[in-house]
Each structure stands twice: as C-alpha cells, then as structure tokens.
Amino acid sequence: MVAGSIRPVRSIPGQMRAVVLDAPGPPEALVIRQLPIPTPDGDEVLIRVKAFGLNRSELHTRLGLAEGVVFPRVLGIEATGFVAECPGGAFRTGQKVVAMMGGMGRLFDGGYAEYTSVPTSQVVPFESKLDWATLGAVPEMLQTAYGSLTVGLDAQPGQTILIRGGTSSVGMATAVLAKRRDMTVFSTTRNPDKAGALQQIGVDHVVIDDGEVAAAVRTIVPEGVDAALELIGTPTLPDTLAATRVHGVVCFTGMLSNEWTVKDFYPIDYLPRGVRLTAYGGDAADLPPGTLQQFLDAVAAGDATVPIHRRYTMNEIAQAHADMEAGIASGKLVVTT
C-alpha cells in the first residue's frame, strides 16, 4: 500500500463515498470523503457507479497539468453502472450505462464516486452480464480505440497497423479491435518483459521501442505500414511517420511522454512525402451504442478480450494512481466502488 493511504469510510443515507482531490499532489492527495449524492437536473442522468477505469487525463489533473480544473474536484472522466435517476426520461431507472468525457472529472465532479450526475449526451446504454470490473474498464478505452481506428485512420480489413505505445490500455484495445478486423498488428513497448502480454491479445509483431522503430518495421513491411497510431507523442512522431507507407495514415491520439507540440512545424521538412497525418480527440458520441454492445457481446462469447492489468477497490485509489504514474501496467487499471 502507498503510505498515508485511505481509511475505509462507510456511506450514510443521502451521502456517497467519493474520491476528492483538493489540490494537485502525489497519489495520497486523493482522499475518500462523504459528499451529498448529486441531484440531476432535467438534462442529466444520475448514475450509481459500480466501476471506473483510470485514465492518463486524471493523472494530468492530479499532477496539476490540466487546464481549467477547479478544486476540490471528484476526478474521473468515465464511469460504469446503472441509472439511479433520469428526470428527462431518456433512460429508465436500473438501465446499465457507461458515461464518459464532456467535462466529467474536470469541469464537474466525475466518476471516482458511488454516484455521478452527468449530461444525458455523455451516456451510452448497454446490456451485459459481464462483471462490473470488466465492464468498467471498457468505455473510454474502447471509444478512443474505435474512434482512432475509424475517424482517425479509416483502417480497413487486411491492412497493417503500427501501434506506438502498444502496452497502454488504448494501445491494447486498438490491437484487439484491429485483430477483429483482420489487420496485421505491430505493437511497440520499451520493455521486452511485456511482449508476452501483447502476444496474448493477438499482436503479430512486438517491436521493442528504443526511440527508433521505423527500420525494424520496414524489415517486415519494406514499403511501410498502412496505418499507425501514435500514443507516445511528438518525441516519437517523426519515426512513426517514417515507418508509414506513401499514402498511409498516422493518427496522433496520445502523448504518454507528456510532450504534444511540434516546435517550428515546417510541413515539407517534417512530413515524409505522401504520408498523411491526422489526429483524434474523442467524445461519447463517437461510441455508437451498437458498437459498445457488439464488443461486450464478443467479450461474453470469448471472441474479444478486455485488456485489464489490475482491479482495485476504491480504498486502493492512491495505490492505483501510483501504479499508473509508474507505468508498470500492460492494459487498463480499473476500480470497483
């Protein structure tokens, strides 16, 4: 356990347990507190949260790198559970739902709690008998992977794809979806010990990332890959572009290095001839209910995997954040309430 970790707090009627951040700080700055259960207005849904995934975005907020966050704040850009109240009638009480983005955990209190009240537009319904921890790992990870593959890359069956930052939860979810589209997947990691975790989800070629992978990729596909997903950021982007074929597409979705700007961008010098660069930043609207349902059904049938590294209880939130910050995971960290 992380030193100074949290003592269990029991819920009392009308109140909920929530993880609150009073100001940026170390993992121990996340404290469990009793707060009133929020009251949803006409355009909101009150969700009884059963599980939530951890995201880099929340790490940025905790480290004080996120702009526009007012403290104290209940973090959490996603949540999974069931509808406790929906005054507008868009969803029925008891319906299973996921919610994500739209300012959750940044502009208003988010998913690190027993209840969260979010705009109806951020809610996606589903039906599934999978356990809550598995379900809780899915929304943001699937939405980002699916949006990157479709909106960002327009990836097609049979194509090759390079996933730069392959052991991240988004990277692993993208690999799972890409394999379901009969793509050939190259995934990078800096850590050879994580190769097995990538092979287990179906990655065809694990590439050890020492900062330059284009040459290694081109020994297997000399013309370069058809598609590449950049999750490390601008330090590796030129090399990812160099691994991609003429008329291939690179989508910039993540910045695990915490570096996301290109200084003095001169396109003719920066971009290899004919290689296309796009970007993806997602929202709940990019995850159609049918896509979520199909994925969950495939998981239930054993035809798809949810790449989960570890499950935690809410009392272990400081440990979970310390693990995210240390980058030890291969896949999603998920917390049950």
Ligand SMILES: NC(=O)c1ccc[n+]([C@@H]2O[C@H](COP(=O)([O-])OP(=O)(O)OC[C@H]3O[C@@H](n4cnc5c(N)ncnc54)[C@H](OP(=O)(O)O)[C@@H]3O)[C@@H](O)[C@H]2O)c1
């Ligand atoms: N655009 C969007 O809509 C959107 C939505 C969600 C997430 N994202 C972004 O997508 C990225 C992935 O998010 P995630 O939650 O899936 O991450 P994650 O699971 O926390 O990723 C962990 C992995 O990142 C790698 N890593 C950590 N620090 C690194 C560094 N400095 N340089 C290179 N690799 C590093 C490590 O891999 P190895 O040790 O194996 O190398 C580690 O296993 C993040 O940048 C996140 O902000 C974007």
